[in-house]
Amino acid sequence: MSKEWTAQWIWGGEEESPRNEWRCFRRTFEVSDNPGETQLRISADSRYVLYINGSQVGRGPVRSWAKEQFYDTYEVGHLLKAGQPNTIAVLVMHFGVANFYYILGRGGLIAELSSKQADGSTGTLLVATDESWKTSRLEAHDPSSPRMACQQGFADIYDARNWDENWNRDGYDDSAWQPVHSIGAVGSGPWKKLVPRDIPFLTEEKMMPSRIESFQWVKTPAWTGAFDLRAAFVPGTKTHADNTAYSGYLATLLVLKQSAKVTLGFAGGLRTENVFVDGKRCADWYGTLPERFSDLQLDAGEHLLLVDISASDHGGSYHIAVDSEEAFELRYPVGGDAAGATPFAMVGPFDTVVNVTYKGVRSLNLTEQKYLAAAGIKNAQELEAFKEWVQPLSAAYYNEQDVLGANMWRTEAIRANVTTQMEQGIIASPEPALIPVSAEGYDSELVIDFGKEWSGFIGFEVEAEAGTIIDLYGLEYMNGEYRQHTYGLDNTIRYICREGRQQYLSPVRRGFRHLILTVRGASKPVKLYDVYVNQSNYPVTEAGAFQSSDPLLNQIWEISRHTTRLCMEDTFVDCPAYEQVFWVGDSRNEALVNFYVYGSLDIVKRCLNLVPGSADITPLYLDQVPSAWNSVIPNWTFFWAIACAEYVEHTGDKVYAAEIWPAVRHTLEHYLTHIDDSGLLNIKGWNLLDWAPMDQPDDGIVTHQNMFLYKTLRKADELAAAAGEAKGLFQDAADSLHAAINNRLWDEQQEAYLDCIHPDGRRSDIFSMQTQVVANLCHIAEGARKEKVAAYLVQPPKSFVQIGSPFMSFFYYEALSQAGHYELMLEDIRTNYGQMIEHDATTCWEMYPNFAENRASADMLTRSHCHAWSAAPGYFLGESILGVKRVEDGWRRAAIAPQPCGLTWAKGKVPLPQGGRIEVEWRVERSILKLDVTAPEEVELDIVIPEGLTGEVHIVKTKENVSVAHV
Template sequence: MRQAMSKITGLTAKWIWKQQESYNPYQQVVLARKVVRLKKIEQARMRITTDGGYRLLINGEWINDGPCRSWPEHFQFDRLDVTPYMKEGLNEITVIARHWSVGNFHTVPRQAGLLAQLDINLAGGLKRRIATDGSWLIATAPAWLANTPKVSIQMEPQEYYDARLEDNLIFEPAEVLFPAGAGPWQALCERDTALLTRKPLPFRKFLGANLVKRDTSLDFCVPTASLANPGVIEANMSVGNAGGMATLLELEQAAVIKILGAGFSVAVNGISSPEDTFSLPAGRHFVLAFSSTLFGHNKDRAVRLVDPVAGLRLLNPLDNGHENPWCWMRMPDFDFQGDDLAWPFNQDQDGERERLEKRYDDEITRLLGMVKDQADFQHELGQQAVCLGAHEMFTLDPHAAFLAREVVGSAADWVLNPAGLAGAGGSLTVVNPAPEADIELVYDLGEQSVGYYELDLEAEAGVELDLFGVEYIHPQGAIQHTWGNRNGMRYVTREGRNRFISLKRRSQRTLFITLRRQTRPVLIRNLRLIESTYPVNPAGSFDCSDPRLAHIYAISARTLKLCMEDTFTDCPLFEQTLWVGDARNEALYNFSAYGAEDIVRRCIRLAAQSLERYPIIGCQVPSGWDCLLPAWSFLWGISVWDYYQYSGNRDFLREMWPAVLRNLEGAAGLLNERGLFSGPFWNMFDWSGIDDRHNTVLHNSLLLVGAIEAAQKMAVVLSEDASAAWLAEFRTSLTVGINRLWDPKPERTAYPDSIHADGSLSTSTSMHTSFLALLYDV
């Protein structure tokens, strides 16, 4: 792996943050500021990075968002030419820095920290350096609320902005944490791919205005994994979510109550309801809920009381006067903190995880049926129950209201000039409040896009503006919701004019804008997307006599562009993750469509650095999910040769050569007694349902042959004769092992998909295994 970039001379800036007790907050946004007076400027260059995300503004101008994703052992900064934004006289540098100590598939968070250095050439040959240190002023930005659930398992916490709090800034001198070369961010090096573009993208079409039922439901979204594992930063399925919550539900009169458990199993007075409805008399009732599964990627789970009746009250069973009506039950007997290197769904596992999950299922089933009242609760769970503040126990999830939306009529009479937000804009859209419903505006971007939300409007204080995007609406009107991804945000207005640009890039084709808690007209001057992607330049084209094929090519090129950020990603909405196998295929199409090389090198390099953690290349990088998908590991080796074939870049081939060998050596160490690749990993190749939940899955060995062949070609180019001899021997022995499994019987003439733990051959055969054998001449 290239280390030449890691030694950066002249970087004297210090890592800074707001002085505080812990530098591992769940989520925190700060504003760092420096005002300087300068003489005439000839050139100004900024180097900047943070653990999380930053937005740089100079004299109020938005310069850039970053940094790019990188491993903490090879941490990267952005280098920016900011000359056009500087001026003679006073200059204000502002950085909005965001940190989250939350596991995800994009970063490996270490702690909060900001590093920036501006080097300036002044007229007359003078130089000036402005670097982060204790002279910078820094303040927590409370308008970005901290207690929100994660967007998804792959991403950071959701963005929720309350403009009423944006002036509540208390600046103080920054706390110096580390020199530039110290701290948990090692081998600082410059970003090795292009900065993303920003292009304003107005809505293409107004689809309609709806009256939607006001959401009066009570949502209690719980970060179960964080409560069960405080301080642990991870994104693994094999981390426990054990825990429960209880409340006293008080009714003035008999009622039918609906309680939904999204990741929770719920009982009232010891009775569960498959329909989630409970017919209850007046009086007090005991509500008990447990995190319904011990493991999984759903780490933010919820209980939702739908349309509570008048007079309903919730009381904390430990302290009826507590501000939080729920108490939390810790279940330390089920604590488990593991990774997913041993794939949880592999049928050849020894079952420790599964046995614990079965014990948990049995225990919560017992408790849900046994605990009928407060006396039962004290007897069974009193020692485990604790009172937590609502802010500690719950997160705020506006996406739940969007998922539960119910259209009750047309809002056409309440909205003036809704088409003003479509096209070039410039005209005002006025949304008047409806007396008994919220108002929803729906706009079509014309095609899938990805970028930042920008708004400019006038409103009273406290209007909740929900912005949520979807990819598809069925012809009959049903929304294809982004289940598992809270694809949007909430903005709460301040009195008067509101201007805002979101910190997160989001993707959608259709945007739903819902105005809640509105009592006066809202005047919208502008609301649009600022599209942001890798700066592609079409290098190839396609045309033929069938216009449908040309259209398919255009759609494919557009899709690829949306999946190009600082790396290739699997999709622009759900994950935005660098999946190594996906990136290999995206790179091939990119060669003909766009000819971009730096992004290909970057993806290959980031994957190579995962070998410092795993025996073979990781499957999604950099990431807090510890998981191996060997098919992707071997496709990575093939991608190194793909890139050389396209570019002829021998220097990069030489740089990657040690990682290519190390990946194959790691694979060689995982051969079984049959001479086949075998390991308890995520041994899939495609979402096709073949028999792949075993340690020994044949397509892995076949893809390993492909990776060896690619390495043999590299060895010739690099004159690595000794390695070439080992590679030839490795390929021969592996091929022999594979061909021992060939079944020549006329009714079969195929390889089995896998070998089971008892040594039996799978009865399943597939095209996947067969075509790989042909592709790599096995």
């Protein structure tokens, strides 16, 4: 059909880019005859949910660069009613702030519905966005709800009493709604081009709980507040997600009618311990880090609370709570109550620094005299002397409905019995679970276990009185009474009920395993009919498989598979809970796991294609895209270039090689301009490889980066050859870099490659396994050095920094597999992933709990409990142990080279890019390897029997459902 658009971009309301606005759009129209096949094309800024006649059709769009905004196409003829009114309704959620997966544009919606001719071309235009549409802000949604995280948008606070849920249906009276205004035709606004969606729609599969973990009566602090301080203190930061430092204070008057014990709580952590009451610095802080609490005995009257909030801040919510058994209130501290829409004043900022990582900037100045003097303020009168620095905290950046804070700090919890009726009502019965009314001053808390981690949209159905509050909070990990709170992520929903039976399905994606559901303010039992998550991911099939005689390895493969699935959204993402960000370096490893577990191609190609979109920000390419954080990790760009070559090798797609090659060449040529006089890459950037305490400064010569650049230059030449370009374009640069690494970065005394050379010329005295692993993997060492660094793979020196993340383990396993140390690889997998299984993991952890750097507290095993950069066993158990390896591009030729490593049997499947799969089953009996292989006829096979075994091989070749056996 024609790709020309008749529709216009439209919006409503007073602001072009309002903060956290949920806006509804409607258009009712008639279809006189049966329209047959129809197509609706739609896009929006930032996200939409589409309905036709009350039925949800889909969500979108996929993440985009505004210069190439993606649109979606739906077949909707089956939802239209001939000869009757029909209604298209769209909820558009506009972020209004930049984050790690969205670059600030402006609010906008574009959609058009057309009939479809038999030949696929456009027929009659039925309806399109223009000024005849109506709009209203979704009044139930609170736009001051907390930021979920610096990487993401906002949590839900939804008051169902303020909205008619029939707004998206035919017959709804929208006469009070406003007319929209037109932004313009395609090409108007920030969206310079509309391009069709390049991957299938994501799934929505309803997942139910597996059990109720606990039921408790709980109390929360008397007052809680969530603040977006970065937005408040530095308003210009809405346009970017760069790390921004600022200095200043929050001030309020804490007013007591009588003397009382008061506890100040910072459940999400303090920024500094400079918290003052009446000019006196609070002391005796307690609580398990990062939580901090301080008890105060205060007299009746006014007390000035002054909190130093100076920090480096990407964005997100800051949490403060106050509790006392006696009544108190918070008042604006300057000029009377009318002076502020909130009870807090901002003092400052005294200094502001926007930190663009790859450029490097000065540190925050904390010696400014006014900033230091403000710390001594004792009361509201003394605060007046700083009035030029004092301004009200806007209500847009402040909310007292702090669900996260109330969950992180429960002042009291009393365990009660989970009744059979309650458990059955949530899990299995058509009858609802009755959540009893709590004693006065308490709330009713259910902890619901969904059995494993999921990622998607939380929904529920309840019957309750108007004003009853349903709070939901998703956790990834619990162990008995221990709850690992999502510090840095507001993974919550607050829903305020209207009268009667009602449903809610959050339009905001969340990842979690345990769901804490708390009923607050109920005067009669709440009937809970349903609670679930609509699991949403890139559609995959169970194409790959692995099983063996070792149940532990089978469990490890399964959590690797499930982790990969949850981290396949509209791109690969790092994790479904904390970030949901397409990190470029992570996706290289995720793609390889996917090739063996699911075999999906479109999502890999889409990820590769998104990266060069950052070229107009930096030719070095951003480390997460599309993103408003201008951050560069050189290794991530190198892994992207390697992944481009690996995709071509996997698929044999030389056309794609020619398409992507110019972007690969472009960035590598710019990286080579950062080669210094010593012949080494010397660059300011986020020079990351692992979370462990290795020496990888953000400036200078980092050894592992130079090694990976060498490998990337070699792989780029292979990609150029596949693209039909001149051979050896980067050969000289690679050879020179290889020589410089060996001349400058080897330490004769330690007989190892040092971690770095600092900008002042100081050679690092830290040696790490990470650097030696990369030296092996990238074929850096030669001669005696090669033997030495190869030996480190088998016997890591205890004095070297050890591997700290499963991400780094991926490269370690690559090096071990390359060297033939399969037994050692399995031993490491069993040890490190085995500890995850021991802790009831259903997904792979982001980190190993080896170092303090890997934890926010002593109890925290890892930050994220679901992280696809960690799913290495999903690849290596199939590639190395099952033994299915690609030999030629496009899998025209494959090797079957099992590595039993003490296993008695293994079997599995590896999907192929051209369709079909290779199936392998082997068993070791005495010294005989009995091997059965099924493969497509067009795939040539090399059978490799392990040394010390003889083989009995049976091969079945498949073609058009006909099997031919060969022995």
